Amino acid sequence: IGQTTIYKKSVHSTQTLAKETYREGTPHGTTVVASEQTGGRGRMERPWQSPENTSISVSIIVKPDISLREAPQLTLVTAVAISDALETISKLPVQIKWPNDIYINDCKVAGILTEMQAESDQMQMMVVGIGLNINQKKEQFPADLQNKATSLYIESGQEWSRTQILQALFVSFEQWYDLWIKEGFTQIRKMWEHYAGAYNQPVKVIQGNDTIVGHMLGINNEGVLQLQDQNGQVHLIYSGDLGLLRR
Numbered sequence: 001i002g003q004t005t006i007y008k009k010s011v012h013s014t015q016t017l018a019k020e021t022y023r024e025g026t027p028h029g030t031t032v033v034a035s036e037q038t039g040g041r042g043r044m045e046r047p048w049q050s051p052e053n054t055s056i057s058v059s060i061i062v063k064p065d066i067s068l069r070e071a072p073q074l075t076l077v078t079a080v081a082i083s084d085a086l087e088t089i090s091k092l093p094v095q096i097k098w099p100n101d102i103y104i105n106d107c108k109v110a111g112i113l114t115e116m117q118a119e120s121d122q123m124q125m126m127v128v129g130i131g132l133n134i135n136q137k138k139e140q141f142p143a144d145l146q147n148k149a150t151s152l153y154i155e156s157g158q159e160w161s162r163t164q165i166l167q168a169l170f171v172s173f174e175q176w177y178d179l180w181i182k183e184g185f186t187q188i189r190k191m192w193e194h195y196a197g198a199y200n201q202p203v204k205v206i207q208g209n210d211t212i213v214g215h216m217l218g219i220n221n222e223g224v225l226q227l228q229d230q231n232g233q234v235h236l237i238y239s240g241d242l243g244l245l246r247r
């Protein structure tokens, strides 16, 4: 991972550039890294703030030999890889919020956006976009995000080398990705559940106009979230937004 890296000081979106750059011969593990994004994208068409010098924006091109069914697992693999890297480096308590958010002390420190390119049933490549908040101070976040977003700096009180964190992220990603490809999802699921932690807590999932309230049972062997509602019915949640309900 990162053997071939395209580095840009400023770019609209590393995710878009990675997809535009991709050709058949592009090596697995090619990364696009930017110091600043002017049009960073989050999930569900939301904007993603990636200010210069304080954040990391990276998109990793991978070519997994998997079925389309297994594709959503890559987001969970990535969440484990980011959590592992951040916790090892910072010693801060890191938590995963399904499916793609990384939290420290109840505030979001990183997000993942996974996209794929497939032809009929054949996976061609996937692009894993990772946005990390590193050295932002609280007042550098937009007012409406100040209580929801955080950075390693805010949580630890010290500045971090973005190169060092990027390096650690690549090493961790490679390790967890390889394990996933070689041994399947079982080990990833265990680690994911270790970092997610919120079992048997009341949660709500918003899917478009529907809201399901229930208890999180965990993820199944395919990486699909299982939620039990008040009537005992188990729902399989493939996508949506998850919130913890305060007791």
Ligand code: BTN
Binding pocket: 012, 013, 014, 015, 016, 037, 039, 040, 041, 042, 043, 044, 046, 048, 050, 056, 057, 058, 059, 100, 101, 110, 111, 112, 113, 129, 130, 131, 132
């Ligand atoms: C989310 O939390 O909704 C996902 C955020 C993903 C942001 C990353 S930053 C690198 C890559 N380029 C983008 O435009 N988005 C992803």
